[in-house]
Amino acid sequence: MQDSYCLETADLCYRYSNSDVVLKGINLQVPQGSIYGFLGPNGAGKTTTLRLILGLLKRQHGIIAIFGKRFDTNRIEILRNVGSLIESPSLYNHLTASENLSVWLKVHQCPKGRIAEVLYLSA
Ligand SMILES: Nc1ncnc2c1ncn2[C@@H]1O[C@H](COP(=O)(O)OP(=O)(O)O)[C@@H](O)[C@H]1O
Ligand SMILES: [Mg+2]
Secondary structure, X not given: OOOOEEEEEEEEEEEOOOOOEEEEEEEEEEEOOOOOOOOOOOOOOHHHHHHHHOOOOOOOEEEEEEOOEEOOOOHHHHHHOOOXXXXXXXXXXXXXXXXXXXXXXXXXXXXXXXXXXXXXXXX
């Protein structure tokens, strides 16, 4: 696992409990500072791969490293520095935009002023 890659997987494999093998030996090497297109037909396993990388699915086989560190043993530290959005944003529909942001403000321990800054950026 190299520091020059912000994300690396080696021989990542996965099967859902009631299905055939979905991922067979996925080797990703994403260089630091790059914009990476992860393409494939419907059902190829892109979402499954991303869920594994973020720990939303339990790794069954292979290695995942982010920022040069093994995900298994550095999960919290890694996730503190990762932003993710898989397929649809996770928002509380009964809260306003500002209230939703205040949830993330607490999680990431950001200063209060960030809410106005971020709302201004998306206006
Ligand atoms: N929760 C699940 N249970 C069983 N099979 C699933 C589940 N989610 C996805 N799959 C199957 O895994 C394969 C890969 O799906 P997915 O990772 O969503 O592909 P992609 O994002 O590339 O379209 C597909 O065959 C899909 O039907
Ligand atoms: Mg998908």
